[in-house]
Amino acid sequence: MNKPNQETLDELKAIYVQKIKAEFPKQLKNFSDKNAKEHQLSQLRGYLHKLVGSGESFGYTDITHTARAAESIATSLMSESTKDKPSRLTYLVKLLEKLAGIVDKIEIESPVTLHSGANFTDRQSNAKLLTVGQAHIAKTERKHTICVWVIDDDESVAAQLSEQLLSFGFDVAYFLSCAAFKQALLSSQPHFVIADVRLEDNSDFYRCADLHRIDLKSFGLIIMSAFDDFHARIKAVRSGAITYLQKPINVARVASFIHEHKNKIQLHPERILIIDDDTDLSALYKSQLEAAGMAVHNLSDPRKVMAAIQEYQPDLVLIDLYMPDFSGMELAAVIRQFDNFTSLPIVYISSETDNQRQSKAIATGGADEFITKPVSADILITALRTRVKRARQLNALISKDSLTGLLKHSAIKEAVKSEIARTSRDRQSLCISMLDIDRFKRVNDTYGHAVGDTVIESLANLLTQRVRQTDHVGRYGGEEFMLVMPGCDAESAQVILDDIRERFSNIEFTVGNKGFHCTVSAGFVQLEASVFLPTADSLVEHADSALYEAKNTGRNRVVQSITARI
Structure with a gap:
């Protein structure tokens, strides 16, 4: 941390x-x-x-x-x-x-000039942006992109594997030696490393890593090798590797494996909303939580709580129990009046030490936990992170598809409804897209349903990596997917969907010694801000009609609905 x-x-x-x-x-x-x-x-x-x-x-x-x-x-x-x-x-x-x-x-060790809260926040943000900008790992604006590095002394193998991983939307780099790998680690850090156990001159990857003092447990290590024996696998386990793969590598399975393990790395920071009239203390909490990788928004005016929640979409709300005009219990009770936020974690923070009053506050407002001030940074971070993790796990069980990890049919339809409302409120555009794997039945009939599932997972993984953090991705049914893109115009949607289409067509699926490729078709519709708001069903129908046209005019293409303004 x-x-x-x-x-x-x-x-x-x-x-x-x-x-x-x-x-x-x-x-x-x-x-x-x-x-x-x-x-x-x-x-x-x-x-x-x-x-x-x-x-x-x-x-x-x-x-x-x-x-x-x-x-x-x-x-x-x-x-x-x-x-x-x-x-x-x-x-x-x-x-x-x-x-x-x-x-x-009390003496002030280093005198400072008092600034307004906004200016101080701006200076913090600028410093953060400079820090991120120094790392070449952040080559894109999609901060949730998984970064994968490949180490293999055979450049043709390293380049081919890297190119295939790029098709899944990962940020990828490859290195031909441990020395080059170590040099790159000085300026940035990957999420996963795929390393051949044998490098130049038959040297051992583990010995090279030890020689260059590389901490193999600072990233997800995947060992690949042409050999398959018990002792080699044991050595990989003892080095901290999360798996051992035998060459030739099935890239689709590697991508799925990375996605299965991505929850162990912090790609999506916990979003915390702090409501406290003590701006000094909330600024301290903000600094401590952000240093732990969380995204924090401070609110000193409790009357704006619902607007802040709807706009910021926090994973957890941290509320001071005692404030001048409204108590934390009252605010929690107001939040619980809205169906969308009945499961939103709410944590009280207060210097109240009476156990009965704490219990009453939790019962009255419907909060989940009580933290007593003063609290150390470590305890605060652990308490909030644990609470958010549990809430996310529960939400995933309820709303996520078991095969792909994407939103289920009902959940993605709800996302469409909420984004239509946001479009009206914020006066911004919205694009809805339907995507469908071409000739998917032929894949199932030829290679079996297990391979078909791999193809579905691969497109799901690509969608997850390629879209923005504000977008919603769902499995609409079978081999059909839905992509909801708020604040996106038709031109941008066309570029994004074409990129997804091209990347997916480049992925090679292997069954034994045979390889094959799949393509995907997409249709989308743009909703511009207008007085009249369509229903979610009508928007989906327009996107589906565009998808139907893409299928009927040759497949492997993107078509926009002729109704650009609804």
């Missing part, structure tokens, strides 16, 4: 210290111990509650402990009319004075 950039953390910490040094005296000035009104106590308690959660998170344990004691006294003064109220007020003032002394003694 990457750690947050130290400069970023130092800046966040400095901003936090400057803010509390400026804000805390104002809080004391607004609070009168002699004539403490309920609204003053409420305001003070709210501010102390923030300090309880943020102090230790930024490394100031004394702030958290003192603020927690003061918050407890302020709460009791609001809820009780006790005889010892004057003494409690006196004690509260002493705690506040102690807290003021702690804050006053």
Whole structure:
């Protein structure tokens, strides 16, 4: 796991210290111990509650402990009319004075100029983009593309295997020696490596890797060899290889194997929505979670929660339990009112330590978990990552096709409906495509259904790799697929579908010593933003009609529906 950039953390910490040094005296000035009104106590308690959660998170344990004691006294003064109220007020003032002394003694190690949240976020994003841009692995805008490297001293074998893997939509590079491979590792990192166990001069790949100090467990290692014996396979296992393949390589099976194991690498970052009125603390959480590879969006205005969820489509919502105008329980209950978000993971985060109140909050709002502030970065990351992983696994069981891992018929139809609504809201175009493998029955009749399944899997894998992260891909039925492309115009859709068609036709399927190729036809329709919105069924019908035309005019082609504007 990457750690947050130290400069970023130092800046966040400095901003936090400057803010509390400026804000805390104002809080004391607004609070009168002699004539403490309920609204003053409420305001003070709210501010102390923030300090309880943020102090230790930024490394100031004394702030958290003192603020927690003061918050407890302020709460009791609001809820009780006790005889010892004057003494409690006196004690509260002493705690506040102690807290003021702690804050006053804190020194800012590196003075910074305060920026607005937007500017600070922009600077973070720019730094990130520069980091990504330095790695030649990120050659495309499709950040979820799997990168595969091939190592074989026989250039004809390496080039042919690489060319076939390219047809599946992978980013591919090949190397003829361990030295060249090691040099490339200095600037980028592959997801999978396919290596021949025998390299130049009959040298052993494992010895070469050891000589060049290459960590074979830092990527998914696939060993290939012309030999097939027990000791060679055991050696591959002990080196950390995830499989051992005998030459000649069945590329379609390799591609399917890579897709089966891709969940072990983090291609799709967890999308986290944080709702917290404490912008300093939420900025810290954002920095910590992003350093772990997550995508994070902060929201300080709870009233915009539904718009943020619909726009950002988070995997999990992290909500502060106590906020000035709305509680986390109320927000969670509102989210659960929408059928689409009944299974969206919601996690509370608060300095509340009372177990009964925590349980009540979970039961009332329908949240899934409770994290107590202050929380370390490791615990926060693990808790959220585990929760998202479980939710994704459950969603996959419900909505994904067992053979291809793509969306099922009903799920892809729902995606069409939601994207039609988004098209209307965002005033952007939308393209829907139907794809069908040409003469697929002949494949089944000639080679058997197992080979037919391999062909279906191969097209599914290619679609997954080729499309954008915002697109939806589903198995509509049999050998027919649907591709939903929001924000895509007809010209772009034509280019994407033609590329898929050409790549698929280049894939060689092998059965024994025989090889064969398949082709795919596609039809698509573009929906432009308009007052009138069609139904999902009508859009699919137009795409299907275009597919029918592609089939009837020769197959292995892409046809656009004559109805460009519906």
